[in-house]
Amino acid sequence: MQLPFWMQVIIALTIIDFFLFLVHWQSHKYQFLWKLHAIHHSSERLYFLNGEKRHALHQVIEGTPGIILCLVIGTPQPVVVVALAILAVNMFMQHTNLDYKAGILKKFFCVAELHRWHHRADYKDAQVNYGAWLTIWDRLFNTAYDSPKMQTELGAIGIAEEKNFPKNYWKQFLYPFNKKIRQNSKTILLIAAMLFINGIVFSQMYADAITGNWQLQDGSKKISVVKEDGKYVGKIYWVKDMSKNNEIGRRVLWNLEYDADDKEWKGGEIQLPDIGHSASCYIKLKDVNTAIVTGYHGMRLFGKTKTL
Template identity: 80%
Template structure:
């Protein structure tokens, strides 16, 4: 029964959340009266499940990070809301292309928009491990020393904008309806919960196609060189195309510490982390990877 639960919980959560979001928004209900309750419900459900069947018991206790991660979530969700309202304003003000296949079923449109957004999330994420300044922004996400559902959205506000803007902008340019983008972002948000959760689930064959916790935990290994794999947010196809996919039977037992090994003194307040990419003094206190002349190639 436990094995059945482990294999079934990921598709059950993703299909049920996606189904409610797609049906509700397609039916014309207020987007945010659908999205906010669905995200809140599934967030709390995943929180309870990961306490009941944790991958790592030590992560359940927390590391005095709940308030910080919740702050990140609220601020970054606010950035998403601003982006959605800007999307509506631009689409209503300017004449844009009408290339998006709006004649297709709503759920197919959502999958198309989600795939577009997902590619650019992957690409910016991948480049954030190659470029020094982008890494300084992205390091905030890697600074967590435990993984659980909430810290999937832990990222610098500027990095949030840099990651999300390209895909959403392309959707805007080709004439994607705003409700389609809202639905796609909400589904992606649920997958981010499941990608970072401390719930000990198994994705089985689905991990060949979707970016699940079994794969993504390895990306958070404290050893920087080991973490240069599994960048995807939703689909694994981009990692396979760009040869950054990694899946090994020993991953489950060999995870080890997560975080940033070179920066165990990483600042633990929102504002110090906000200043981290721009302040050499803050980075020196954290023993910055790049300031120690470590080769990132």
């Protein structure tokens, strides 16, 4: 049974939000991560675009773990996209300079009146309220802070210790990579290795998304797709019509290879028993539960499709 779309979005939001919180929290503890994250804190006033004012590398480090986990557990890509869009809107509202009160909602959601304190220029006081969407993570890790004085004693915004923080984009981009940081080669190598591994994981994870058990749309056959010697093959493992049991175990797809540029499996052949002859084929995923298989002779334009 597949969960409703809205429920999948909430689950994806929660997963991504947890890792955003975790990386954000650690970014206030480790020097290199803080140097990357400091760009977000450098603004001397809060406004809605400040929510997305980030170093590109830090954005990758923050967002990648949660997105990878969502994809690993089979979350459809549209669900992840919607979850990220909701988080982006929430970031705008969290950093807005509108004087709004969230009331009881601030017990559950990371709203502006909580997050503003996190942007205090006094670094020691700002080590609270790291959450991006839900307050539960701050509460669990004892980093939540809510007090009436937040409305009257906010004070200056920014980074008090950095009086001459660069204003130019490229200077901000290069800011984390000063001599002292570059000397910490282990940290740099660790970050680079993590990004490299993430790239490989993303690519391979999507390539293997075609593996598993699939059913023809008419319900007549079920096909198991596996990876053999770097290529993808499919065999019939169930038929609805018991008189066709002899088809079980028959190979119907073979020699498919994943093309990361086109996000499709191509270069293979298909031969369904009902057709009786083989044809070139390629497969595209409509979503994690639906594959579109196109068989063709000569030009792909004139191919015929089947849905799994």
